[in-house]
Amino acid sequence: MAKEYSYYPGCSSQKGASSSNQLRSTQAICDVLGIKLNEIPDWNCCSASIGYAGGGELPRLALSARNIALSEKHHPNQDVVATCAACWLATRETNDRLTENKELFAETNEALKEAGLVFNGQKKVRHMVEVLIEDIGFEEMGSHVKKPLEGIKIAGYVGCQTNRPFGINGESFENPMYLDKMVETLGADSIPDYDKKVACCGGALMFSEPEKSQALVKEILESAHDSGADMIVTPCPVCQMNTEVYQDAINAKYGTKFNMPSVYYSTLMSVAYGQTAEQAALSGQVIRATKLEEIADK
Amino acid sequence: MKYRNNFLREVEANVEEGEWVKRCMQCGVCAGSCPLGPHWEHPPQEIFMMIRAGKREEVLGSDSMWMCTSCYNCIARCPRELPITHIMHGLAHYATRLGLVSENQQTNKFAQRFWNNLTKKGRVNELKLGLSLYFMNGIPEGIKTSLKMQKVGLGMWKTKRMDPMEILGGHGCKDTSGLQAMLKKASEIEAAKKVKV
Numbered sequence: 001m002a003k004e005y006s007y008y009p010g011c012s013s014q015k016g017a018s019s020s021n022q023l024r025s026t027q028a029i030c031d032v033l034g035i036k037l038n039e040i041p042d043w044n045c046c047s048a049s050i051g052y053a054g055g056g057e058l059p060r061l062a063l064s065a066r067n068i069a070l071s072e073k074h075h076p077n078q079d080v081v082a083t084c085a086a087c088w089l090a091t092r093e094t095n096d097r098l099t100e101n102k103e104l105f106a107e108t109n110e111a112l113k114e115a116g117l118v119f120n121g122q123k124k125v126r127h128m129v130e131v132l133i134e135d136i137g138f139e140e141m142g143s144h145v146k147k148p149l150e151g152i153k154i155a156g157y158v159g160c161q162t163n164r165p166f167g168i169n170g171e172s173f174e175n176p177m178y179l180d181k182m183v184e185t186l187g188a189d190s191i192p193d194y195d196k197k198v199a200c201c202g203g204a205l206m207f208s209e210p211e212k213s214q215a216l217v218k219e220i221l222e223s224a225h226d227s228g229a230d231m232i233v234t235p236c237p238v239c240q241m242n243t244e245v246y247q248d249a250i251n252a253k254y255g256t257k258f259n260m261p262s263v264y265y266s267t268l269m270s271v272a273y274g275q276t277a278e279q280a281a282l283s284g285q286v287i288r289a290t291k292l293e294e295i296a297d298k
Numbered sequence: 299m300k301y302r303n304n305f306l307r308e309v310e311a312n313v314e315e316g317e318w319v320k321r322c323m324q325c326g327v328c329a330g331s332c333p334l335g336p337h338w339e340h341p342p343q344e345i346f347m348m349i350r351a352g353k354r355e356e357v358l359g360s361d362s363m364w365m366c367t368s369c370y371n372c373i374a375r376c377p378r379e380l381p382i383t384h385i386m387h388g389l390a391h392y393a394t395r396l397g398l399v400s401e402n403q404q405t406n407k408f409a410q411r412f413w414n415n416l417t418k419k420g421r422v423n424e425l426k427l428g429l430s431l432y433f434m435n436g437i438p439e440g441i442k443t444s445l446k447m448q449k450v451g452l453g454m455w456k457t458k459r460m461d462p463m464e465i466l467g468g469h470g471c472k473d474t475s476g477l478q479a480m481l482k483k484a485s486e487i488e489a490a491k492k493v494k495v
């Protein structure tokens with residue numbers, strides 16, 4: 001029987017949006033693993049970590065509370081699951097803060113009433129990686145590997161918000177190992193001492209402070225390159241985009257020659273599971289992951 | 299009657315997680331952990347001290363809290379567990395409310411556009427957000443930025459991660475009126491709680 005979850009996809013995963021390739025590859029691996037993602041009906045944006053100029057604390061909490069309330073209403077007994085780091089963080093933070101703070105709980109519910117909804121605080125809010133590690137487990141994840149990613153060296157870039165402040169599976173914030181373990185599980189070589197694995201890519205400040213953020217990404221790429229990485233893997237849509245699409249700009253500014261693919265763990269898994277390039281969403285790579293394409297086409 | 303200065307009390311009452319400010323022990327781990335550390339005029343522990351010293355204009359007019367990338371390093375490492383990221387967002391929001399942010403603050407402009415974009419239909423329209431970002435410093439600057447970003451846009455379009463049709467409306471919630479009524483109510487509740495110090 002399929003394991004069912006109340007799924008919060010988030011804005012960037014929608015059709016034609018920047019991490020639509022993450023959604024496609026996630027869907028593909030869920031089919032293999034017997035995971036059913038039920039989309040929360042009429043979900044809204046979580047305001048990520050950048051809505052704060054216009055949105056005060058309570059309006060921002062209300063946004064995430066609305067999603068949880070919709071999940072409580074339509075998918076009782078299913079954990080809320082998000083694939084996007086910012087979606088997970090905002091939703092879980094809201095869930096925690098409202099259940100811990102009676103005043104905020106009451107005020108948020110007063111606002112939610114306008115949308116005909118109630119937040120009860122009955123949900124667990126989880127990241128997709130938690131589902132994979134805790135509910136599926138490394139052993140089962142490995143058991144579906146049909147085409148081990150042999151000979152590919154991959155820098156596991158965990159980034160910020162999939163890691164802090166909540167962490168995955170009780171691991172350390174400074175040196176989480178789960179992404180390296182996933183890489184190894186798929187038959188590829190990890191770089192456990194990749195020193196930029198939890199460094200920041202600039203997040204949303206890539207848009208408002210591009211030079212400062214690109215300087216951070218340059219260091220993330222440099223460290224991966226110098227560690228002998230063929231590609232970077234990340235769980236986060238912002239990390240993925242920031243490490244991939246600004247490489248030309250970084251090369252132009254710093255005289256580097258980066259051409260480093262940056263992929264989602266779901267793309268790696270899908271290829272290792274013997275799925276097609278289409279299912280793995282390899283066409284979503286701005287910098288093509290040719291080594292993965294070769295395996296997928298085999 | 300209270301002995302402590304007005305600005306600390308103002309922050310405690312009106313800024314998200316502001317009641318934590320007085321708990322800072324000035325160790326500076328936050329400053330050392332911040333990815334944009336070199337670009338802050340005042341690192342977090344200094345901002346906290348300035349609040350305690352009553353430096354209202356200097357704090358609220360500062361660029362510093364707008365340098366926060368929301369990486370949560372400071373939160374994860376603060377020995378006293380101050381929610382520093384949230385306090386920075388809170389200060390940024392409060393400064394915006396009071397109209398004290400410099401006109402040219404880029405992250406303020408972007409963050410405001412992000413909020414306006416998402417509240418329109420309940421979901422972010424990435425294309426419109428991107429375009430509004432390129433042109434947020436005027437049309438000539440916008441054309442320059444668009445040309446500079448042409449290759450990125452083309453890459454995103456070719457990989458189906460950007461949809462030009464989104465300009466015509468695009469994704470959104472069905473119950474936008476419910477969502478907007480909820481946000482309006484939340485803002486009203488919040489505004490009613492703000493204390494004049």
